[in-house]
Amino acid sequence: MKKIAIIGGGISGLAAAFYLEKARRGGAQLDYQLFEASPRLGGTLYSEHHPDFLLELGADSFLTEKPWARDLAREAGIEDQIIGSNNAARQTYVLLGGQLRPLPPGLQFIVPASAEAQQSEFFSDAARAQFARERQLPPRSHPENEDESAASFVLRHFGEEVLENLAAPMLAGVYGGEPEQLSARAVMPKLVEAEALHGSLSRAFGTRPAAAQSQPIFSAFKGGMQQLVEAVTKQLRGDAIHLDRRVQSLSRESAGWKLVAGSSAGAFDAVILALPAYAAAQLLTEKNVTPSGARRGGRSRGATPWVE
Ligand SMILES: Cc1cc2nc3c(=O)[nH]c(=O)nc-3n(C[C@H](O)[C@H](O)[C@H](O)COP(=O)(O)OP(=O)(O)OC[C@H]3O[C@@H](n4cnc5c(N)ncnc54)[C@H](O)[C@@H]3O)c2cc1C
Incomplete structure (x- = not known):
């Protein structure tokens, strides 16, 4: 049984968990555990519902021409909730x-x-x-x-x-x-x-x-971007999701990875970092973790690739 840790419960970590869960249900011999530092899932996707309007605190849409968000929505059962932006009313x-x-x-x-x-x-x-x-x-x-x-x-x-x-x-x-x-x-x-x-x-x-x-250039969900977070989360095993569990350190062991989150430590065969670059860099500064780009990530300001 392959044990996989996912660090970060934003849409990247949730999508990773979603496809691992799908593989597990399909018979793959694997177990995954997702660690999220905050008390909620979704990361920068966060929709607030008010009586007369919906407020997006992070992303408000995705680019229609890029297929992956739509694919994920379809597989999570909410493709019919996708709405396109109104190009006629767009003015920048x-x-x-x-x-x-x-x-x-x-x-x-x-x-x-x-x-x-x-x-x-x-x-x-x-x-x-x-x-x-x-x-x-x-x-x-x-x-x-x-x-x-x-x-x-x-x-x-x-x-x-x-x-x-x-x-x-x-x-x-x-x-x-x-x-x-x-x-x-x-x-x-x-x-x-x-x-x-x-x-x-x-x-x-x-x-x-x-x-x-x-x-339409942009697409979103009728219930806000958080609808995608909720639909994906619904498909995951509850006991595989750990909220309020900031991963503090990650180190290479002879046969895998050791991860420390709060007062507990765990051993994993593989780790998926679903974090902004600056947060990933904090975990990748250990001497025994030297993937290419770790040091570069440490100087970057966000998840966006930067030229240096
Ligand atoms: C204001 C704003 C508007 C945006 N608008 C758009 C848009 O319209 N369209 C678009 O496509 N994109 C947009 N983006 C970008 C998009 O929201 C992000 O690229 C995307 O949501 C990132 O998802 P993620 O899962 O990779 O990271 P995040 O959402 O950042 O999730 C990372 C998660 O990791 C957790 N974490 C951090 N450190 C640790 C740790 N040590 N241990 C455990 N957990 C940890 C965090 O709490 C967080 O929940 C916007 C971003 C912002 C901020």
Whole structure:
């Protein structure tokens, strides 16, 4: 019987437990135990219900085009609870010079994909001239192990103004980080891919078929994001979930891992760290635990990959 510890009871830890439980029910010889430091499951997913509205204290949606949250919801039996964002009512504003400025129509993420976006008054003459030059860029691919910051990527295409007024606030809204420290490959993989194939991003995204842009960009659950947490938790064994159990140390033993949480210690064959990087780094500083990236995680500021 393989014993697996899951550290962290946010959606990552719960998803890991969910699929281990599924494997166990399918006959796999395994046991899992999930340790969560706080008194509740869900981590940064937390929905508050008020008489007239629902308040999301963390994530409010997931990207529709990424399949994994929907897959998990389907397997947990709540696919019919998924609702799409209302694109017609969507308007993003950026605070510029003390004023809220609506983003122009025809933007795809930070790419001025339509002529309307490229000619918008939102941008200065200099930025609009840069858009014309950007359309001439030839395909440019990088070796797989090469990366650059999101700032450098945006600068190469659209210049300083788009970086400051558009990319920086948009990326901060999603990743809570500075574009100079975010990995282009990690936070804008579609743009990196489009650059390799087409060079110019405005040409690449301007020629996309309308159908690909018509599905709701974001999806959520009728009962809030916590509905996913509750549906997944319902499928787990109650005796495998340990709340208020912060894991304090983790060390490599000859035949597995020793984990200390509160006053108890346990031995496991495998460990899944479902933690933000800074919390994982605290557990991975022991001399006998040296996975690659542990030290790098110690300097990072969140779960987001950072370029150093
Ligand atoms: C305000 C906000 C808005 C966001 N909006 C979106 C959005 O709209 N869409 C989107 O896709 N993403 C969004 N995100 C990101 C998304 O919420 C997270 O990426 C995701 O929820 C992380 O889940 P996780 O399980 O990996 O980590 P977490 O949710 O951070 O869970 C980690 C868990 O580990 C526990 N823990 C920590 N240390 C220990 C320890 N030593 N022992 C045991 N347990 C420990 C913590 O208590 C926590 O419960 C948002 C994040 C925030 C903060």
